[in-house]
Amino acid sequence: MASGTIALVGNPNSGKTTFFNALTGSNQHVGNWPGVTVEKKEGSFKFEGEKYHVVDLPGTYSLGAFSEDEVVARNFILTGNPDVIIDVVDASNIERNLYLTTQLLEMGKKVVIALNMVDEAEKRNIDFDIDGLSKKLGIPVIPTIATKGKGIKDIVKAAIDLMNRNMAAENPVQYGETIEHHIRNIERLLAGKELPYPTRWTALKIIEGDQEILNNIKQSPHLDQNLTDYIEKFHQDHRNEDLELEIIDAKYSFANKAVDGTIKRPAEETVTITDKIDRIFTNKYLGIPIFAGIMLIVFQLTFVLGEEILGGLAADLIDGLGGLLAMFLVYLGAPGLFTSFMIDGVINGVGAVVEFVPLILVLYLLLSFLEDSGYMARAAYVWDDLMRRLGLQGKAFISLIIGFGCNVPGIMSARTLDNKKDRMITTLITPFMSCGAKLPIYSIFIAAFFSRHGGLILFSLYAFGILVGLIMAKIFSKTLFKGESSYFIMELPPYRIPTLRNVLRNMWDNVYGFLKRAGTVIFVVITLLWVLAVLPVSVEPYSQLSILGRIGAFIAPIFAPAGFGSWQESVALFAGIPAKEAVVGTLGMLYAGQYVEQGAILVNAVKLQFTSLTALSYMVMTLLYTPCIATLSVVGKETNSLKWPLFMALYTFALGWLAAVAIFQVGSLLGFS
């Protein structure tokens, strides 16, 4: 039979579990609290020949009714009748931990504070006046280091001393006149009633509107009409007065007074590194130019590292694999058609997509680095003002940033925007954000014609996509979707050095998505197009007389004003509607079949088919024209209509075509080629 029950209470990470282990050793067992999934840890220890029962309550910051943990801890303290409570307080975070202590004291319980991890606090140059703190709180405070077993005996002794004392609970916190007046009134109405809770605490919970306590009181057989009427009238009269916040503030104020003069800690840095960086990075005038500068560096590095250095290695590898495969198939005596499929379709088609993995890898490595450092939150913040002026809320920029990875999640994230106007406009402009699948297309053309300024051109394409998106947002907000945008608040977390794990995982997730699409959607599209390119068998494969050639020749005149009217480029654009990566895959397959003497290097073939000007108009077309099927289907799902995906498919196509034609025609007039 235990001589008493001790409850262990504390904030999460206060070292409470270590404390429990130090106290009970191996004499413990774990179960569940009845009716909930919260773990119940109990144990026992002996002190001066007497056995004591210990209950380790769930770690919690307060004793409200907001979580199972809180309810379990609160109910045990109120109805489990612990003889004494040891409140384990993290000595480095004492101000925060004392909020819970204040609540325990208001419950009228016998409490001893274990000021735990004092060694950690001392390392942070925090000084304690333990006696002073104990006096101000009116309860014993014992320094402990649970990990080393230090102070455990002292606190056990203090707890048992208190257990055996007949100590009346005091009211530690005094609230404002209004609240104290109502506490007194409710206390009077509760007088003589057999409630399982202390009267003042119950009155306070009634004022706070604690639903669990209100329900328990309403079900009590001792409830009378006067109390019911008072509670109802009180909540009617004070429903807009936010007394609950006054109560919380008063508790913090009590905790602050307790530490004032008893805890001395080195002053927190008033101007942190984050503050210093943010003064520049989130400056009203410098924010967007800095963002542009950072993105320019990102694209320059992406192009140099991902395309010129690693990209060449990947291309050589796939080319080499193609050569080996071709030799192997000849050696096996494989049928010509099968060899053609494997080499032209799989290696030159799907392989043309896969060789851009290094590019994707470098881009998302850099973007992940920015994201994990906390910069992306600043990017969204600096765009907020501009977005508002364009009739959108700044949060829409987050959807656009997500759209740079893949438009589908970008559009999906728009569902969290508050009003329909913001959701619809964000949805309609997200496809102008160049997703990872468009990167290989730009890369091929940049490598062929603009390699000296690769990063700048890549950056300009992304920037042009954002610009078109913003212009369209303004047009939509003035025409299709009028009204006010809702307001939101962003959290600007402190800058931090990105963790290798986060950055690599984020990067891999993007590369994985790219590879998975190459192995599924792209493979299917390329296979289908290959079949159409080699049929009928009576004609030259990959020629204009093939089924694919005829389809391409039929649609090619549409693009002639934009300067790229050959059937191959037209077919490739349409192949990009199932998935944008298929544009490169299709060009790879068709050019490999056509320019056999050029080898599998797609860049060389592109140089023969395009000029700088037509390459530019082709890139702009692919940037702006109809998004992929997955994007259109998600628009249909999110808007629950066919109208909006159809509208998106058509308006983006028209916009892409107009931009491409304008570039080619104006460029030609100015003498560019």
Add this chain to the structure above:
Amino acid sequence: MLRGILRIISRDGYISRSQLAKELNILKDIVDEGIMQLLRRGYLLEENTGEGCATFCVKCPFARNCSKEIVKTFKISAKGERYLKNR
């Protein structure tokens, strides 16, 4: 303290713990606690930007990457707005 936190958040349009701690002369941990109290009591609402894909594109190759939350965003609720106006 809680009113101070809400007032500064409303004024600045963003949440910076160091800025709040500096202006209110409290520790950053207490700022965290204050924000948590405002969230729990419905004066401040946390929005979730990363839940989009959970119900739809399980098979999407990018599903692993799209449920992340790039920026944490909040909103002052009607209750919070009323509280600021009343004071």
